[in-house]
Amino acid sequence: MKFTDVISPFLAWSRAAKKVDTIPYPNQQNPGADRYRGFHINDTSKCIGCGRCEVICENKAIDMVKVDGVEPTKGDSGLRPKVDYGRCCWCALCIDVCSTGSLSLTNKYSWVTENPDTCVYTPGVDQKAWDSEEKGFRQENDVLGWAGSPREQMEIETPEKRIENFDEVVKGYTVDQAMEEAARCIQCGLCISACPAHMHIPDYLKAIAEGRFVDAVKLFYDNNPLPEMCGKVCTRECETVCAMGYQGESIAIRWLKRFACEQFESLADVLALEAQPGEPNGKKVAVVGAGPSGLSAAYYLSRKGYEVHVYDRLEKGGGVSWYAIPEYRLPADGITKQMEVFEQTGVIFNYGRDITAELLADMENRFDAVYLAVGLQKPSDARIKGEDIPEVKPAFDFLMNSPDKGEMLTGKKVIVIGGGNVAMDTARTCVRLGADVVLSYRRRVQDMPADDEEIHEAMEETIDFRPKTIPIRIERTESGIRYLYHEAKMVDNPKGGRPLPKPKDDVEHAVDADILFSAIGQTSDIEFIPESMQKEMKLKWGRIIVNDNQYTGYKNFFAGGDITPGEGDAITAIADGLRAVKGIIDRLK
Amino acid sequence: MGVNPATDPKKTTHLFFGPQHPGVTGNMSIEMWFDGDQITKAITHVGYLHRGFEKLMEKRLWIQNFPLVCRICVPEPDINEECYALAIEELTGIEVPERAKWIRTLVLELARFAVNLMAFGGQAGTLGLGTAAMWGITFRDFVLDLFEELTGARIYHIYIQPGGVRRDLPPGFENRIEEVLTKIEERLPELDRLVLNNAIFKLRTQNVGVVKPEWIKEYGLVGPVARGSGSVRDVRKDAPYEIYNKLDFDVVTETGNDIYARALVRRREIDLSISLIRQILSGMPEGPVATKLPNLTEWRVPAGEYYSRVESSRGEYGYYVVSDGSLKPRRVHVRGPSYVHAVPLLERMLVGANIADVSNIMVSLTTCPPEIER
Ligand SMILES: Cc1cc2nc3c(=O)[nH]c(=O)nc-3n(C[C@H](O)[C@H](O)[C@H](O)COP(=O)(O)OP(=O)(O)OC[C@H]3O[C@@H](n4cnc5c(N)ncnc54)[C@H](O)[C@@H]3O)c2cc1C
Ligand code: SF4
Ligand code: SF4
Numbered sequence: 001m002k003f004t005d006v007i008s009p010f011l012a013w014s015r016a017a018k019k020v021d022t023i024p025y026p027n028q029q030n031p032g033a034d035r036y037r038g039f040h041i042n043d044t045s046k047c048i049g050c051g052r053c054e055v056i057c058e059n060k061a062i063d064m065v066k067v068d069g070v071e072p073t074k075g076d077s078g079l080r081p082k083v084d085y086g087r088c089c090w091c092a093l094c095i096d097v098c099s100t101g102s103l104s105l106t107n108k109y110s111w112v113t114e115n116p117d118t119c120v121y122t123p124g125v126d127q128k129a130w131d132s133e134e135k136g137f138r139q140e141n142d143v144l145g146w147a148g149s150p151r152e153q154m155e156i157e158t159p160e161k162r163i164e165n166f167d168e169v170v171k172g173y174t175v176d177q178a179m180e181e182a183a184r185c186i187q188c189g190l191c192i193s194a195c196p197a198h199m200h201i202p203d204y205l206k207a208i209a210e211g212r213f214v215d216a217v218k219l220f221y222d223n224n225p226l227p228e229m230c231g232k233v234c235t236r237e238c239e240t241v242c243a244m245g246y247q248g249e250s251i252a253i254r255w256l257k258r259f260a261c262e263q264f265e266s267l268a269d270v271l272a273l274e275a276q277p278g279e280p281n282g283k284k285v286a287v288v289g290a291g292p293s294g295l296s297a298a299y300y301l302s303r304k305g306y307e308v309h310v311y312d313r314l315e316k317g318g319g320v321s322w323y324a325i326p327e328y329r330l331p332a333d334g335i336t337k338q339m340e341v342f343e344q345t346g347v348i349f350n351y352g353r354d355i356t357a358e359l360l361a362d363m364e365n366r367f368d369a370v371y372l373a374v375g376l377q378k379p380s381d382a383r384i385k386g387e388d389i390p391e392v393k394p395a396f397d398f399l400m401n402s403p404d405k406g407e408m409l410t411g412k413k414v415i416v417i418g419g420g421n422v423a424m425d426t427a428r429t430c431v432r433l434g435a436d437v438v439l440s441y442r443r444r445v446q447d448m449p450a451d452d453e454e455i456h457e458a459m460e461e462t463i464d465f466r467p468k469t470i471p472i473r474i475e476r477t478e479s480g481i482r483y484l485y486h487e488a489k490m491v492d493n494p495k496g497g498r499p500l501p502k503p504k505d506d507v508e509h510a511v512d513a514d515i516l517f518s519a520i521g522q523t524s525d526i527e528f529i530p531e532s533m534q535k536e537m538k539l540k541w542g543r544i545i546v547n548d549n550q551y552t553g554y555k556n557f558f559a560g561g562d563i564t565p566g567e568g569d570a571i572t573a574i575a576d577g578l579r580a581v582k583g584i585i586d587r588l589k
Numbered sequence: 590m591g592v593n594p595a596t597d598p599k600k601t602t603h604l605f606f607g608p609q610h611p612g613v614t615g616n617m618s619i620e621m622w623f624d625g626d627q628i629t630k631a632i633t634h635v636g637y638l639h640r641g642f643e644k645l646m647e648k649r650l651w652i653q654n655f656p657l658v659c660r661i662c663v664p665e666p667d668i669n670e671e672c673y674a675l676a677i678e679e680l681t682g683i684e685v686p687e688r689a690k691w692i693r694t695l696v697l698e699l700a701r702f703a704v705n706l707m708a709f710g711g712q713a714g715t716l717g718l719g720t721a722a723m724w725g726i727t728f729r730d731f732v733l734d735l736f737e738e739l740t741g742a743r744i745y746h747i748y749i750q751p752g753g754v755r756r757d758l759p760p761g762f763e764n765r766i767e768e769v770l771t772k773i774e775e776r777l778p779e780l781d782r783l784v785l786n787n788a789i790f791k792l793r794t795q796n797v798g799v800v801k802p803e804w805i806k807e808y809g810l811v812g813p814v815a816r817g818s819g820s821v822r823d824v825r826k827d828a829p830y831e832i833y834n835k836l837d838f839d840v841v842t843e844t845g846n847d848i849y850a851r852a853l854v855r856r857r858e859i860d861l862s863i864s865l866i867r868q869i870l871s872g873m874p875e876g877p878v879a880t881k882l883p884n885l886t887e888w889r890v891p892a893g894e895y896y897s898r899v900e901s902s903r904g905e906y907g908y909y910v911v912s913d914g915s916l917k918p919r920r921v922h923v924r925g926p927s928y929v930h931a932v933p934l935l936e937r938m939l940v941g942a943n944i945a946d947v948s949n950i951m952v953s954l955t956t957c958p959p960e961i962e963r
Contacts, residue, residue: 001788001791001792002786004786005786005787005788005791006788008782008783008786008787009718009782009783009786009787009788009789011779011782012720012779012782012783014779015779021727021730022727032737033734033737033738033741034738034759035737035738035739035740035741035756035759036737036741036742037741037742055886056650056652056653056885056886058649058650058653058654058656058657059656089656089745090742091655091656091745091747092741092747093652093653093655093656096755097885105741137741140756140757143755143756143757143877143878143879144750144755144879144881144882145879145881145882146882146885149881149883149884180883183883183884183887184883184884184887185884185887186884186886187886209887
């Protein structure tokens with residue numbers, strides 16, 4: 001102990017003359033730090049109501065609620081998060097997992113209210129003093145990757161190798177890859193509303209993530225009897241709304257469906273109990289057309305105890321999806337595997353039976369209900385001068401006739417006109433048969449109705465893409481044909497919608513070729529419907545107009561799939577079949 | 590059976606100190622018997638604060654426990670985040686980017702800095718030297734400003750995450766740290782004059798609350814409590830985690846065995862933290878601050894168990910984490926030094942102590958009840 005020890009503490013008094021450190025609240029109020037975790041705000045126009053914030057909140061402080069003015073749409077539940085400040089601990093986990101980045105915390109420190117009810121509020125909907133606050137805790141370029149993640153890469157055959165044969169391009173996921181990919185799903189379920197058949201997507205992704213592949217397949221069959229096909233060629237509306245797609249990549253829902261089906265040599269075995277006819281109810285239904293739509297209706301009708309007779313003029317089931325889609329996208333063995341499941345259902349298949357007007361009229365008496373699922377079997381006219389030249393052929397007919405087993409086109413030059421799936425399939429098939437292919441399309445690449453992946457893969461396969469080319473005419477030459485076109489410029493469409501192609505100038509460009517395939521769509525062939533019946537049905541552009549239950553308005557006739565207006569893809573055709581089953585059950589009650 | 594003289598109702602007074610008493614470190618209480626003003630027996634009681642942390646953790650997703658674990662220690666939440674993250678990283682094999690390791694060390698050291706500022710001043714506070722206590726708290730507040738800027742919160746940072754940290758340093762943050770260090774450094778001599786060079790403090794702390802060196806092994810004492818009695822144990826040196834092995838420092842140790850020695854250890858720890866923080870700032874590499882984690886709601890940590898440990902301001906602090914490979918931890922056990930320091934050690938030290946020194950002794954052990962009852 002020293003004498004200074006007695007004196008020195010008194011030196012503390014020197015502080016009394018200095019500036020105080022304490023903030024004289026409320027006269028002085030410092031703003032929170034730029035990153036402060038204060039009160040919530042939500043950009044409700046950006047929010048998709050995925051509920052990720054609600055799920056992650058360990059304090060159950062968030063409830064997803066319906067708000068006025070936000071209606072549910074495909075990919076938006078119409079719900080928005082409501083926060084309870086009696087529970088919230090401002091951890092901001094909800095902020096870092098927000099799929100869209102719409103939810104943030106402001107740097108607002110304090111809030112005094114006399115009404116405790118206002119402490120439970122819907123950010124972005126219920127007005128608060130901090131609504132326009134710019135600073136606070138928000139996602140910073142998603143450094144954490146909690147709000148979105150990349151997709152498990154699918155192995156794809158190289159373009160050089162794949163054009164040598166008709167082997168499948170996509171190699172499929174390994175078990176580990178599939179489980180990882182499926183585990184990315186956040187179970188928001190927004191995809192269900194986007195899927196025309198409303199498949200149980202989150203449930204089957206969870207099953208796959210947990211290695212329960214049998215369960216996954218059974219879940220598929222709840223509302224889709226052709227899951228392996230859809231797992232390969234579906235237009236995957238579901239993936240376009242996936243919450244993971246906003247700040248990462250959407251889940252590979254289609255590939256995972258394919259994966260689960262591929263785990264089994266026999267799907268019939270997996271569904272030994274499920275794919276069985278229901279207790280017979282004594283009623284008979286005829287299904288015309290064994291395409292995806294007809295098959296879907298047949299499967300679920302038989303499960304409900306109906307005696308189902310399917311008629312198709314072709315030799316096997318599957319419709320154009322299986323006849324026309326090339327092997328490299330949809331190999332035939334998968335088809336056989338899926339058709340085996342139908343054998344257990346007791347559906348009676350009548351192949352090679354062309355239904356004529358007479359037969360259809362007869363069906364009216366023999367069956368309690370008829371489902372017309374005849375699709376579109378007639379290629380549309382190209383409406384180009386010179387299309388009657390024999391070397392100008394419909395792409396649809398070409399694809400329907402197993403071109404992979406037909407003659408090679410080695411050294412031949414082929415022109416394909418169109419930008420849809422049929423055009424891509426034709427062009428890519430021709431490349432595989434050894435041809436040089438030019439693809440001509442009126443609009444821009446981004447306007448092509450074909451799947452982006454298809455377009456991308458086609459481009460890789462040496463196909464000469466000529467977008468913005470307007471056909472003028474086709475001429476005969478000594479050795480073959482000559483295709484003439486104008487280059488187009490895009491002009492605004494006065495009616496709105498996609499811009500229109502208009503010739504840029506008068507210059508005529510020419511390509512010489514041996515064959516030209518026109519792939520500009522298919523139309524219906526409804527001659528088999530007796531005129532008297534047609535008069536009672538509503539028809540538009542050759543399509544049958546139906547109500548929500550696929551009912552045609554004529555007696556007990558229902559229709560669905562491509563023959564009715566719609567997306568024109570397999571899953572819509574399947575969904576129509578499901579709705580028809582509901583309609584038929586209701587009507588035959 | 591005769592009457593125990595230590596608790597003889599005829600000779601001793603029986604009193605509860607705490608749990609509602611500003612002189613008690615948190616919500617715990619000491620049941621005491623004393624004869625005159627000399628304590629004859631003391632029993633530590635806990636249970637006032639039990640919130641079932643460990644049990645609750647078994648009910649939450651792995652990530653959802655971060656907002657929870659930090660609450661086990663108000664002054665130094667980051668050690669909890671660190672231990673829990675270290676265990677998860679060990680079990681999952683998730684790598685932490687180099688920059689994140691530096692930032693984590695920075696955060697841990699800033700937290701230790703803040704605690705010691707408060708504890709050092711607080712020690713004087715137990716003797717009625719309120720000014721020193723207030724200054725300690727003020728200095729800590731300057732550090733909390735930094736935490737607010739870095740993590741978005743002053744107390745519960747929820748900043749250390751498996752695979753790294755939640756955000757990069759804000760622009761210019763290094764300068765702001767340096768400003769705070771300089772400001773506190775300039776004012777520490779004032780605090781020293783008020784505490785270490787204070788006759789009252791010396792009289793009340795020297796040769797009071799003696800921790801005999803042989804008790805270190807007997808009880809398993811750690812941290813400043815052990816280092817005030819000659820121990821050189823420090824997890825930062827003995828089993829370096831993050832980047833402590835890249836920093837230049839000596840373990841702080843004193844041999845006075847008394848409260849004064851422990852206060853001196855904490856005071857020197859403050860200087861050490863300043864030095865370590867400066868070393869970290871000058872050596873901090875560039876790069877990413879987090880490794881991306883899998884889908885948090887489907888995140889299964891592979892089955893296994895791991896004991897992670899760090900040096901907290903109170904000594905070795907550890908988490909024993911068990912996973913059964915599911916979405917939630919199977920078991921998490923939090924092991925802090927306060928159990929030993931507040932129960933067997935304190936009960937022993939209080940026997941024979943003057944009643945006026947209870948708080949003084951207790952604070953010198955920086956006992957922390959949430960660490961005892963998790
Ligand atoms: C080349 C090509 C590629 C395609 N690619 C895809 C794709 O990748 N993804 C996708 O989702 N969709 C694709 N589609 C579209 C898809 O194939 C159809 O939307 C789907 O097959 C429609 O199903 P559906 O049951 O309505 O008709 P269809 O599949 O056309 O089946 C109708 C069936 O009815 C039979 N039929 C018709 N009239 C009669 C009659 N009078 N008597 C007896 N039987 C009759 C036909 O033989 C046919 O089997 C593609 C189509 C083509 C042509
Ligand atoms: S900040 Fe944390 S506690 Fe509050 S609503 Fe978000 S997740 Fe829940
Ligand atoms: S996570 Fe984001 S996008 Fe999803 S509901 Fe919550 S606020 Fe909306």
